[in-house]
Amino acid sequence: MAHRPMKFSTFHLFHQFAGQSAREVYDYHLELVELLEELGFDGVWMAEHHFHDFGTVPNTLTMLANLAARTERLRLGTGIVVLPLRDPIHVAEEAAMVDLLSGGRLELGIGRGYQSIEFENFGLDLAESRDRFDECLDMLLGLWTTDGFEYQGRFHQTTHPLSLWPKPVQRPHPPLHVAAISPETVRTYAARGLPILADPAAPFARIAEAARTWYATATAHGFDTEDAELVASRVVYVAESNERAREEQARFEAAFDRTRIFLAGNAPIDSKTGGAAKSYEYHLERLKDIAADEDFGWNQLEVIGDPERVIAQIKSIQDMGYGNLLCDFGSTRRMPIEEMKQLLKFFAAEVMPAFR
Numbered sequence: 001m002a003h004r005p006m007k008f009s010t011f012h013l014f015h016q017f018a019g020q021s022a023r024e025v026y027d028y029h030l031e032l033v034e035l036l037e038e039l040g041f042d043g044v045w046m047a048e049h050h051f052h053d054f055g056t057v058p059n060t061l062t063m064l065a066n067l068a069a070r071t072e073r074l075r076l077g078t079g080i081v082v083l084p085l086r087d088p089i090h091v092a093e094e095a096a097m098v099d100l101l102s103g104g105r106l107e108l109g110i111g112r113g114y115q116s117i118e119f120e121n122f123g124l125d126l127a128e129s130r131d132r133f134d135e136c137l138d139m140l141l142g143l144w145t146t147d148g149f150e151y152q153g154r155f156h157q158t159t160h161p162l163s164l165w166p167k168p169v170q171r172p173h174p175p176l177h178v179a180a181i182s183p184e185t186v187r188t189y190a191a192r193g194l195p196i197l198a199d200p201a202a203p204f205a206r207i208a209e210a211a212r213t214w215y216a217t218a219t220a221h222g223f224d225t226e227d228a229e230l231v232a233s234r235v236v237y238v239a240e241s242n243e244r245a246r247e248e249q250a251r252f253e254a255a256f257d258r259t260r261i262f263l264a265g266n267a268p269i270d271s272k273t274g275g276a277a278k279s280y281e282y283h284l285e286r287l288k289d290i291a292a293d294e295d296f297g298w299n300q301l302e303v304i305g306d307p308e309r310v311i312a313q314i315k316s317i318q319d320m321g322y323g324n325l326l327c328d329f330g331s332t333r334r335m336p337i338e339e340m341k342q343l344l345k346f347f348a349a350e351v352m353p354a355f356r
Contacts, residue, residue, distance in 0.1 A: 005323065009043035109231070181199045234327065249297060
């Protein structure tokens with residue numbers, strides 16, 4: 001696969017730590033976003049979650065509309081819109097508005113979600129998530145590209161021919177990135193030419209295999225992959241020395257159990273059987289890798305260390321075929337705002353120039 005330039009974006013979960021108000025969470029991240037533009041980052045992405053403090057942004061497109069007015073250059077990304085929970089017509093309209101307001105800066109990360117609590121509280125069956133996702137995806141593409149669009153699916157139908165207005169600035173539509181956990185998902189959407197957002201919990205070897213699979217499948221189905229932009233999401237931490245980085249990693253791990261991200265009542269469990277929901281078997285199986293030993297994050301998962309080590313790790317991800325590194329500098333790390341700013345400044349000064 002051809003060598004691709006590397007872009008740097010940041011990922012924001014908007015996790016609400018104990019003692020914080022939701023407004024304080026918002027203010028923290030909005031202040032960081034304005035710094036990101038100044039430092040030369042390429043984009044900012046944020047997660048959608050519902051019904052708990054794990055993430056306090058239930059509508060990423062609403063938040064991005066706010067950021068469109070605060071920024072001029074940053075690409076604005078959703079990481080992700082959980083399509084099965086949403087009306088696809090509303091998503092198409094909202095995405096078009098954000099693209100218009102931002103002057104064509106929207107990056108639409110989409111996925112089917114995984115948290116049982118979210119589906120149950122919306123009255124939806126998690127086992128239907130892939131079918132719902134596929135229908136929503138078909139409708140998004142149709143609404144953005146076809147006037148008088150009509151659709152008849154199991155979950156969604158149009159009563160009359162629909163013509164979306166306004167249309168997105170980017171044509172034929174904003175770039176799409178499909179969140180891909182399982183090899184099946186990688187192959188399914190590569191066959192449609194849709195770039196992936198790689199599993200943030202997968203070790204380096206697995207995201208390398210995902211990239212190889214994506215390029216081979218997309219090429220086999222006749223797609224030109226030269227300009228494809230695959231996104232790799234990683235926890236990132238850079239310090240003056242490897243020793244300092246390892247000390248900080250140990251401190252972060254002691255303060256937060258990473259398995260909470262996936263397992264604290266939010267795993268894709270079928271409430272009827274107590275086992276994995278239909279088509280989520282791989283999702284649960286992969287979690288056995290997490291924290292398998294104390295060196296797992298350092299050796300196999302995180303982009304972490306001194307600038308030299310971090311640059312080498314990013315170059316290896318670039319060589320896999322990823323063109324955008326979605327940097328999670330602190331979604332689950334409670335870091336004072338000034339400390340976080342110093343981390344971002346250090347990364348921008350010591351790491352990013354190696355790729356410019």
